[in-house]
Amino acid sequence: MAFSFFKKNSETNNPTDDGLKVKQIIKETTDTVSLVFENPNWQYQSGQFLSLSFPIDGKEETRSYSLCSAPNTDQDLAVTVKRVEGGLISNYINDQVKEGDHIKVIAPAGVFTLPESKGNAFLFFGAGSGITPLFSMIKTILHQEADAHLTLVYTNRHEDSIIFKTSLAALEAQHANFKVIHILTRPTAEWQGKTGRLNADDIQAIYNEFPAKDQLHVYSCGPAPMMDLVAETLQKAGVAEQAIHQERFTASTGLTESESEEIVKQLVKIRLDGEEHEVEVNPDQTILEAALDQDIDMPFSCQSGLCTACRGRCTEGKVVMEEDDGLSEDELDGGYVLTCVSHPKSAGVVIEIE
Ligand SMILES: Cc1cc2nc3c(=O)[nH]c(=O)nc-3n(C[C@H](O)[C@H](O)[C@H](O)COP(=O)(O)OP(=O)(O)OC[C@H]3O[C@@H](n4cnc5c(N)ncnc54)[C@H](O)[C@@H]3O)c2cc1C
Ligand code: FES
Known part of the structure; x- marks a missing residue:
């Protein structure tokens, strides 16, 4: 019998100002904890992830964590975080987060999900x-x-x-x-x-x-x-x-030396929600970073070229991506780029966020 795992994310999946409350912390292994959050009725699919943000040394640090809870069997949302040697947030979560804390969370996202129907x-x-x-x-x-x-x-x-x-x-x-x-x-x-x-x-x-x-x-x-x-x-x-x-939990590639040398400061036009913004992108910045510095309300989550939340279409000019594995061949052929790993490679770049 055909069946459907697919559940569209509800439009009510809005990040709350207070963040999600950590209801329980479970020590899974010596170097791994699960954080169980009270679920504010967010809809999600198995395989999707949350992005958690922490203010650390005056900077907001965001990392993505896959949901280990399942929408049909678990009432609450849960993520499980394993320490990475020298890692900022995985160790912070394992050492500092307490039950009752409120954590800023971006709603479930991601396309690593079960087939819509059929599949036995x-x-x-x-x-x-x-x-x-x-x-x-x-x-x-x-x-x-x-x-x-x-x-x-x-x-x-x-x-x-x-x-x-x-x-x-x-x-x-x-x-x-x-x-x-x-x-x-x-x-x-x-x-x-x-x-x-x-x-x-x-x-x-x-x-x-x-x-x-x-x-x-x-x-x-x-x-x-x-x-x-x-x-x-x-x-x-x-x-x-x-x-x-x-x-993939980690980004795999980067720019080659010759690609890096080609990147110079450029003005990039970003079209978002019917408005056009002009953004100056320095060689050490991605297009997303430069836009966020100008307080443009860009969509994003993992900031590693993995989740596709920051996807846009380059309609003019040329862009180079630090990695493009997050996009399909069709998307690449269609001019789509991930702004979180993109740098302008020519003058006159225009990106449309759809
Ligand atoms: C979609 C998605 C889902 C994820 N789900 C989970 C999850 O369910 N559980 C989980 O524990 N992590 C998960 N991650 C990884 C997580 O987002 C962080 O990258 C990880 O916790 C390390 O963050 P950090 O701040 O401790 O390390 P950072 O300070 O960012 O990095 C420190 C060093 O560790 C390296 N590094 C980063 N991540 C890893 C890694 N996973 N393995 C080995 N080396 C690494 C970095 O390249 C860097 O050199 C997920 C990542 C993505 C993109
Ligand atoms: S923010 Fe996740 S791919 Fe760009």
């Missing part, structure tokens, strides 16, 4: 904190579709770094159609499961054993090399490119 076979590949959007998706599918086949391949360093270990085991025990394969790179001597790095042979073997290959959707979230390997191996095995979905 799902292979998930996660590593470390990359489990968060997958966990939400798994809960949604198990809640909505009894016939779906789901396998999660989850890689971690050791037993204690497995996030949601107990909850995943409980779901596996409860649903015969859900299987979890843990792979650990540095397990203790007691570990009975798979070890080492996920390689192409493992992926091929998991695919071969997967019981349902029709309408298969693959979702992966983890380091870029892992996701590239999953995509490459499964495409060779016959899985269509459009059926393989990835979420």
